Amino acid sequence: MQANPEAISHRIQVGLAERSYPIFIGQQLLSQLADLLPRLPQQICIITNALVASHYLATVRDALPASCKVIVHEIPDGEHGKSLENYGLVMDTLINASFNRDCAVIALGGGVVGDLAGFVAATFQRGVAFYQIPTTLLAQVDSSVGGKTAINHPGGKNLVGAFYQPQAVVISHDCLLTLSDRDYACGLAEIVKYGIVYDADFFAWLEANQQPLNAREPQALAYAIARSCEIKAEIVAADEHEHGIRALLNLGHTFGHAIEAECYASWRHGEAVAAGTAIAAHFMLQQSELSSAEVERICHLLSAFGLPTQAPHLSESQWQARMQRDKKVQAGRIRLVLPTRIGHAEVRTITDWQPVWTAISALTSTSS
Ligand SMILES: NC(=O)c1ccc[n+]([C@@H]2O[C@H](COP(=O)([O-])OP(=O)(O)OC[C@H]3O[C@@H](n4cnc5c(N)ncnc54)[C@H](O)[C@@H]3O)[C@@H](O)[C@H]2O)c1
Ligand SMILES: [Zn+2]
Incomplete structure (x- = not known):
């Protein structure tokens, strides 16, 4: 099945030579992930938080190919979600699940989830595939695009991080209807x-x-x-x-x-x-x-x-x-x-x- 072209209103390419990637913008895109992202690997870790998960996790999981091994790691809601400690806990999850270099990390959430998930993807096994599914307006227009990833240190915000571009960004703006x-x-x-x-x-x-x-x-x-x-x-x-x-x-x-x-x-x-x-x-x-x-x-x-x-x-x-x-x-x-x-x-x-x-x-x- 092909992604419903009417659901995608815009497709933008971030031009970075061999690291170029598409941004898909539209409505009801979460249910079309398998079509939008045909090169997803067999091992997938979704990073999200409980609030976002309550709205969107089931749709995302159902949209992933049945053959994939999917694990979910929820971080606490709020800026402290992107702490060194939570970064370590995600690493534990990936290692305990025996994920290898061919896995993918999917960020499902706002900028906090996206920044942490991106840094996890940049550093697990020296870098694995990364996909952004931003669910706040700030993440959809800013943090999910451009490859800045970071976590906070007790000494300051975003002090530990990397430039690491995603493979694709999927922006489904109907997600914004539940945003405060x-x-x-x-x-x-x-x-x-x-x-x-x-x-x-x-x-x-x-x-x-x-x-x-x-x-x-x-x-x-x-x-x-x-x-x-x-x-x-x-x-x-x-x-x-x-x-x-x-x-x-x-x-x-x-x-x-x-x-x-x-x-x-x-x-x-x-x-x-x-x-x-x-x-x-x-x-x-x-x-x-x-x-x-x-x-x-x-x-x-x-x-x-x-x-x-x-x-x-x-x-x-x-x-x-x-x-x-x-x-x-x-x-x-x-x-x-x-x-x-x-x-x-x-x-x-x-x-x-x-x-x-x-x-x-x-x-x-x-x-x-
Ligand atoms: N990497 C970058 O280039 C970049 C750029 C700007 C900001 N940032 C970072 O982004 C973070 C802020 O991001 P943010 O404003 O998205 O905050 P956030 O991720 O904390 O999200 C705000 C709140 O909205 C909730 N939420 C998310 N999606 C929702 C939805 N669809 N419906 C209902 N609730 C939802 C979240 O759980 C949270 O409570 C900061 O840590 C900042 O440093 C990064
Ligand atoms: Zn800003």
Whole structure:
């Protein structure tokens, strides 16, 4: 049986020579895995968590060829799922099941599952086949594409990891209907990011489609996911290991990581990125490099998606210390991704902290 072509609305290729791979986007794709992924090996380990498993595991298992030996490893839900300890437990599962180098790891879940499963696939037996089935909007538009895999160390987030590309990414956006409003909005923050740094027309399309996107309408979702994946695929193909243009995907993230680290319990990644994006835009307004009309458009779109555009109250030293730990820092200097217009951004080295602090202060919420 062939995969139902009507269920696949978009097929995007990530062009990385012999490591190129397809991204399938559509609806009800989980039940068509055997057709979409005809080269699956005989030994398959699905990594997921209990919440995602309760919705989608049965469909995925039923869709895999009956001849395959399938094992399932559930990790705890939440960011602590991608810990060194849970990484070790997955390795135990694979080794106890006598899985060999010809096995495949399937990530079924959000970015936490995907990041851990990818690192497992990169390192078990020095690397085995890896498939991504992302189930959050953030994972569908960002973390499942591009090959960054990582786990957390007590010393910090994503400190242990590898670049390891999947063999394929299967995005079934009907999975998003069970996602919480808050997690859904977090994915929209990354989608807005692509418009700001890379594609003014896409940004305008997002403005015109706020209502259908907030209602999770299938057609609007399929296009928003497909365009985001196309942009990410183009950027990754040009700069897989982030020596240049890929850094643009960190718009809002230097500010955002500071917020996430200081307000871990109350702010999600996408929310922190949204506030960070607003600060970056405001900084450029102060520098007279972005018009007030464009800053308003950015903040308005983020707000329309239910995202914050104000930062929580943190001290100047907290901000500075956290931003100094950013991976883009070079020779002690903070480097920021800054929009010069909607559809274009640049990485700039900051030589004077004061205007950065002025932008942060101007966008700090007085109520938190
Ligand atoms: N590798 C990359 O390039 C990259 C990029 C961005 C973020 N990340 C990582 O991704 C992680 C965040 O990912 P996330 O936002 O997807 O968080 P997540 O994986 O924690 O998922 C958010 C919540 O949604 C639940 N969930 C997942 N799918 C669901 C569904 N279909 N229905 C209902 N609930 C569902 C999860 O169980 C979880 O409770 C972070 O660890 C971050 O570092 C990685
Ligand atoms: Zn992000």
